[in-house]
Amino acid sequence: MTSxxxxxxxxQSLQNMDSVSSMSKRMAQLQEQIxxxxxxxxxxxxxxxxxxxxALRAEQTRMSQYxxxxxxxxxxxxxxxxxxxxxxxxxxxxxxxxLQGQASNSTAGTRATLAAxxxxxxxxxxxxxxxxxxxxxxxxxxxxxxxxxNAGGDYIGDTNQVTTRVDDSGSTVRIELNGPEVLGxxxxxxxxxxxxxxxxxxxxxxxLPANLVxxxxxxxxxxxxxxxxxxxxxxxxxxxxxxADRILNVTGALAAVxxxxxxxxxxxxxxxxxxxxxxxxxxxSIMQPSLMDFLR
Amino acid sequence: xATFSGISTALSSxxxxxxxxxxxxxxxxxxxxxxxxxxxxDMTAGAIGVDVSSIQRLHSGILGDRxxxxxxxxxxxxxxxxxxxxxxxxxxxxxxxxxxxxxDALWTGFADIARDTSNAAARIQVIAQANVLTDTLNDAAQQxxxxxxxxxxxxxxxxxxANSYAKQIAELNISISQTPEGTTAINALMDQxxxxxxxxxxAVGGTYLIDSSxxxxxxxxxxxxxxxxxxxxxxxxxxxxxTSVQWSRNDSAAAISSGNANGYLTAIAxxxxxxxxxxxxxxxxxxxxxxxxxxxxFDSAGTAGTDLFTGTTAATISVAxxxxxxxxxxxxxxxxxxxxxxxxNADAMSALGRTANGxxxxxxxxxxxxxxxxxxxxxxxETVQAFMASITSQIDSQSAVNIDEEMANLLTYQRGYEAAAxxxxxxxDALDTLINxxxxxxx
Numbered sequence: 001m002t003s004x005x006x007x008x009x010x011x012q013s014l015q016n017m018d019s020v021s022s023m024s025k026r027m028a029q030l031q032e033q034i035x036x037x038x039x040x041x042x043x044x045x046x047x048x049x050x051x052x053x054x055a056l057r058a059e060q061t062r063m064s065q066y067x068x069x070x071x072x073x074x075x076x077x078x079x080x081x082x083x084x085x086x087x088x089x090x091x092x093x094x095x096x097x098x099l100q101g102q103a104s105n106s107t108a109g110t111r112a113t114l115a116a117x118x119x120x121x122x123x124x125x126x127x128x129x130x131x132x133x134x135x136x137x138x139x140x141x142x143x144x145x146x147x148x149x150n151a152g153g154d155y156i157g158d159t160n161q162v163t164t165r166v167d168d169s170g171s172t173v174r175i176e177l178n179g180p181e182v183l184g185x186x187x188x189x190x191x192x193x194x195x196x197x198x199x200x201x202x203x204x205x206x207x208l209p210a211n212l213v214x215x216x217x218x219x220x221x222x223x224x225x226x227x228x229x230x231x232x233x234x235x236x237x238x239x240x241x242x243x244a245d246r247i248l249n250v251t252g253a254l255a256a257v258x259x260x261x262x263x264x265x266x267x268x269x270x271x272x273x274x275x276x277x278x279x280x281x282x283x284x285s286i287m288q289p290s291l292m293d294f295l296r
Numbered sequence: 297x298a299t300f301s302g303i304s305t306a307l308s309s310x311x312x313x314x315x316x317x318x319x320x321x322x323x324x325x326x327x328x329x330x331x332x333x334x335x336x337x338d339m340t341a342g343a344i345g346v347d348v349s350s351i352q353r354l355h356s357g358i359l360g361d362r363x364x365x366x367x368x369x370x371x372x373x374x375x376x377x378x379x380x381x382x383x384x385x386x387x388x389x390x391x392x393x394x395x396x397x398x399x400d401a402l403w404t405g406f407a408d409i410a411r412d413t414s415n416a417a418a419r420i421q422v423i424a425q426a427n428v429l430t431d432t433l434n435d436a437a438q439q440x441x442x443x444x445x446x447x448x449x450x451x452x453x454x455x456x457x458a459n460s461y462a463k464q465i466a467e468l469n470i471s472i473s474q475t476p477e478g479t480t481a482i483n484a485l486m487d488q489x490x491x492x493x494x495x496x497x498x499a500v501g502g503t504y505l506i507d508s509s510x511x512x513x514x515x516x517x518x519x520x521x522x523x524x525x526x527x528x529x530x531x532x533x534x535x536x537x538x539t540s541v542q543w544s545r546n547d548s549a550a551a552i553s554s555g556n557a558n559g560y561l562t563a564i565a566x567x568x569x570x571x572x573x574x575x576x577x578x579x580x581x582x583x584x585x586x587x588x589x590x591x592x593x594f595d596s597a598g599t600a601g602t603d604l605f606t607g608t609t610a611a612t613i614s615v616a617x618x619x620x621x622x623x624x625x626x627x628x629x630x631x632x633x634x635x636x637x638x639x640x641n642a643d644a645m646s647a648l649g650r651t652a653n654g655x656x657x658x659x660x661x662x663x664x665x666x667x668x669x670x671x672x673x674x675x676x677x678e679t680v681q682a683f684m685a686s687i688t689s690q691i692d693s694q695s696a697v698n699i700d701e702e703m704a705n706l707l708t709y710q711r712g713y714e715a716a717a718x719x720x721x722x723x724x725d726a727l728d729t730l731i732n733x734x735x736x737x738x739x
Binding site for chain 1: 636
């Protein structure tokens with residue numbers, strides 16, 4: 001400051017006002033930070049902090065999306081697993097019936113009964129294969145057709161995959177299995193095999209051993225599907241933990257940038273308050289006396 | 297020595313002390329008058345007694361000039377900083393309700409569709425979010441236009457008051473030339489003139505000169521604004537979307553390089569359009585990236601996706617689709633007339649927020665550089681304000697009134713007056729002795 005030898009009454013009070021008002025401005029800012037809980041009220045207070053907050057918020061949103069994707073995937077795969085388990089059971093039951101039909105003591109009459117049972121299995125298998133999850137067929141790939149198999153047991157879905165994104169890099173996990181992957185492909189699928197078995201039981205018992213071979217291959221396919229689903233669910237569960245961790249980290253980082261450090265702000269506010277009061281007191285005692293008070 | 301000269305001496309002192317007390321009274325009366333310069337009585341010893349040679353105005357022309365220059369700079373910076381703060385309020389970030397949050401909500405909407413493309417609610421949600429987003433952009437563009445319009449109005453008001461200050465200076469020039477020098481009256485006029493000049497400088501800047509005959513002239517970029525006895529007028533003209541300040545006399549542009557006026561002109565011509573352009577880039581990137589992604593996919597009926605957004609500026613961007621089914625979520629073409637429920641394209645759209653030079657990145661750049669600009673303007677204006685305060689205190693130390701000092705002066709003059717009166721009494725007594733009591737011997 002330039003040396004000032006002469007103080008003017010007006011400028012003295014102006015200077016006092018200046019320092020008092022700049023203190024009360026800082027106090028208002030601190031109070032806003034404490035009451036809102038946010039350290040950055042507007043971008044100009046901390047431009048680079050603002051960028052971090054915006055980027056972290058976007059990341060937080062994405063991470064919770066991935067978490068939802070993963071949860072949804074697990075739900076869908078669990079529904080798939082239930083159906084595949086039931087399909088497996090039905091197929092094993094069918095295998096038992098074939099063995100009974102092959103037995104030396106079987107007669108045309110018992111075989112006809114067995115064939116009828118096979119028909120029942122085929123129709124309940126069709127129900128399982130056309131099962132839907134949230135209004136969408138589980139096993140028809142990515143087509144919008146309502147079912148995966150028609151009444152004749154032909155696959156009418158497609159082989160497009162349904163995947164879900166699990167991270168920023170675009171990694172995806174497949175959350176569905178299509179019909180052929182569970183029930184076999186084309187003429188060798190479960191429905192064709194069961195139809196052939198029913199026919200053999202009724203008309204040509206000699207074909208039963210060959211039918212059994214085809215049925216075993218369908219069962220192997222279904223078992224494979226079970227294993228695939230199990231491993232995918234495990235993968236998603238692991239990803240769930242990873243994503244939950246990421247969400248925690250991002251939330252922590254966001255709080256570090258964005259949230260008011262309450263202890264620091266409150267202490268600073270108290271200090272400001274003290275010096276504000278001191279300044280007010282000083283102003284009051286400086287401004288009162290003038291030579292006028294001491295003259296008669 | 298003449299017999300009665302002592303009386304004249306005492307009288308001159310009585311008169312001089314009275315004038316000095318009047319001036320002290322004037323100073324005290326004006327302790328809080330803006331622009332007032334304190335006055336001092338210059339007394340000189342005369343042949344008989346004392347003379348009041350002049351009443352001086354304690355004012356530094358150089359400091360006044362510096363204060364005007366800095367005042368003009370500060371006027372410019374204050375407006376610039378205010379404008380940037382206003383623009384910042386249009387785009388409130390960081391916030392949970394700003395444009396960034398709305399962009400995030402749109403991308404989230406696409407991710408919801410990707411999770412289950414047959415979910416009609418998620419599709420409707422995306423259309424709604426897109427509408428919220430375009431409304432926000434439209435509103436921001438509108439607010440920027442409003443800010444620009446309000447500053448055009450401010451500029452018009454400012455030019456009106458600048459004209460009246462110019463007129464005041466010209467009139468004061470005339471009054472000053474007609475008032476005798478070294479009097480309280482001329483000092484008051486000169487104070488009024490320099491106060492008007494400082495107000496004019498804050499408004500439009502300019503160069504201020506006081507010539508040898510005590511006339512103040514003001515010029516803007518070499519063109520005369522105020523002459524010794526006359527002044528020109530300024531007007532605001534808006535032609536072809538460009539706002540400028542012109543001379544009324546010939547409609548030519550006035551050279552304004554500082555003061556509030558320059559702040560307003562810069563805001564209207566440069567600052568606000570620049571941030572509008574940045575915001576337009578955000579809108580354009582949003583429309584382009586989303587529309588391109590739409591074109592790459594197929595909607596729930598299996599038809600190729602069409603544009604979700606129309607318009608490429610913040611003011612004109614709007615949502616072109618009304619049906620959620622039109623969101624091209626699938627990247628797989630329909631097979632045999634049956635649409636695919638594939639969600640890869642919706643998934644790709646959910647990741648558009650992270651595209652290089654996409655809407656999010658451009659918007660974040662905008663917010664950050666706007667933040668830096670506002671911060672910088674604020675700091676510069678605070679620096680100049682501090683500098684201005686130091687000039688003001690220097691001026692005050694020279695020109696402003698100190699009541700203590702005036703009281704002390706008053707005391708001195710009062711005592712002087714009393715003493716002169718005593719001198720008069722003493723001389724009177726002496727003369728009384730001489731006239732009435734001498735020559736009475738033997739009576």
